[in-house]
Amino acid sequence: MALVNEHFLKLQSNYLFADIAKQVNRFKVTHPKAKLIRMGIGDVTQPLAPAVIQAMHRAVDEMARKETFHGYGPEQGYPFLIDAIIKHDYERLGVFIEPSEVFISDGAKSDCGNIGDMLRHDNSIGVLDPVYPVYIDSNVMAGRTGTFADGHWSDIVYLPCTEENGFVPQLPSRRVDIIYLCYPNNPTGTTLTKEQLKAWVNYALANDAIIMYDSAYEAYIQDPAIPHSIYEIKGAKNVAIEFRSFSKTAGFTGVRCGYTIVPKEVTATTLKGERVPLNKLWNRRQCTKFNGTSYITQRGAEAVFSTEGKAQVKATIRYYMENARLMKEGLEACGLRVYGGVNAPYLWVKVPDGLTSWRFFEKLLYEVNIVSTPGAGFGPSGEGYLRLTAFGDRDETQEAIERIQHWMR
Numbered sequence: 001m002a003l004v005n006e007h008f009l010k011l012q013s014n015y016l017f018a019d020i021a022k023q024v025n026r027f028k029v030t031h032p033k034a035k036l037i038r039m040g041i042g043d044v045t046q047p048l049a050p051a052v053i054q055a056m057h058r059a060v061d062e063m064a065r066k067e068t069f070h071g072y073g074p075e076q077g078y079p080f081l082i083d084a085i086i087k088h089d090y091e092r093l094g095v096f097i098e099p100s101e102v103f104i105s106d107g108a109k110s111d112c113g114n115i116g117d118m119l120r121h122d123n124s125i126g127v128l129d130p131v132y133p134v135y136i137d138s139n140v141m142a143g144r145t146g147t148f149a150d151g152h153w154s155d156i157v158y159l160p161c162t163e164e165n166g167f168v169p170q171l172p173s174r175r176v177d178i179i180y181l182c183y184p185n186n187p188t189g190t191t192l193t194k195e196q197l198k199a200w201v202n203y204a205l206a207n208d209a210i211i212m213y214d215s216a217y218e219a220y221i222q223d224p225a226i227p228h229s230i231y232e233i234k235g236a237k238n239v240a241i242e243f244r245s246f247s248k249t250a251g252f253t254g255v256r257c258g259y260t261i262v263p264k265e266v267t268a269t270t271l272k273g274e275r276v277p278l279n280k281l282w283n284r285r286q287c288t289k290f291n292g293t294s295y296i297t298q299r300g301a302e303a304v305f306s307t308e309g310k311a312q313v314k315a316t317i318r319y320y321m322e323n324a325r326l327m328k329e330g331l332e333a334c335g336l337r338v339y340g341g342v343n344a345p346y347l348w349v350k351v352p353d354g355l356t357s358w359r360f361f362e363k364l365l366y367e368v369n370i371v372s373t374p375g376a377g378f379g380p381s382g383e384g385y386l387r388l389t390a391f392g393d394r395d396e397t398q399e400a401i402e403r404i405q406h407w408m409r
Helices: 015-028 049-061 077-091 106-118 133-142 194-207 278-289 297-302 307-333 357-368 392-407
Strands: 101-104 125-129 156-160 178-182 208-213 238-246 258-261 267-269 275-276 337-339 346-350 385-389
Touching: 015 357, 049 297, 049 307, 077 101, 101 106, 101 133, 101 278, 106 133, 106 208, 106 238, 106 278, 125 133, 133 267, 178 194, 238 346, 275 278, 307 337, 307 346, 307 392, 357 385, 357 392
Parallel strands: 125 156, 125 178, 178 208, 208 238
Antiparallel strands: 101 258, 238 258, 267 275, 337 346, 346 385
């Protein structure tokens, strides 16, 4: 008989955003005339940059001619996109990346979830709390998390990010093998300084650990003192794998394109103590399980780095960050405590006293017709907060804040 992977059975009943979608659909059935404003899921609303659209049209035309048609591409990505990434995303930071260390994919979520394929099930892991659910769920599937009780997984080392510590996680009290960091942070919208990030790199170096560094929102950083890449920290190429995405940077949520940097210096060991470069293993994994991102998509991503593309993408980012400013100022004017929204498109809102995050979510939905994300869905330390996104339309964003202000009076 076929046996199921029983680790999948440990997963909580639904992915967080699937649970939210069910509640919203239930509301729509009972309130068909209500005008919902969605500020929950981190999906973009502005169209792709004209330079990207033009590049993708040209690529489609190429696919229509025999002499320029493209079949299977390299699993690691086309050199034209890899070279553009190295030049525009890393050389400007003074970071040296080799082409063979860049792997193009269909998005950071896939790579964050799949990266554990290379590592044994009995590695210990440390995760920020609150945290992007994919880091937890993918490790549940791999059998690294133990059992779930009272909102915690027994084998996970939680790294609380709270008001009390300024949302800056403390180094783990016991050694861990794999550390998941996300900055600018999803969900809290907060960041780390270079000195704070350096402490994590030094910890990984001293403890022979690996950092999985999700920098999907680095393009939203406004403060020049905040690092855009973990590789700006000395020694990070020995211990860190970095994930990036075109989804929020350039509106590719429906197009799907991201990339992962796996430096050749990053290694893990066998039970016999042999050091194994993870770059080679990830390359082998991708060649086996992934057939490459489409040529049309990669041409579109390449255009993000063109002179016109850069200007257009930056204009869209400014649009979303202006939304964030309006939201932050408007919510604070209501007396709410709001974090994030300065170097990231997420706002982390303290729930009024006496309410849980799910209860405040329900009140916003049913009384104000606004969709948010309850902080409890991101982990134990998320209780008492809501996440709001600045990816909405400007008019709807302003209307949402006006609704909340009127409601809270």
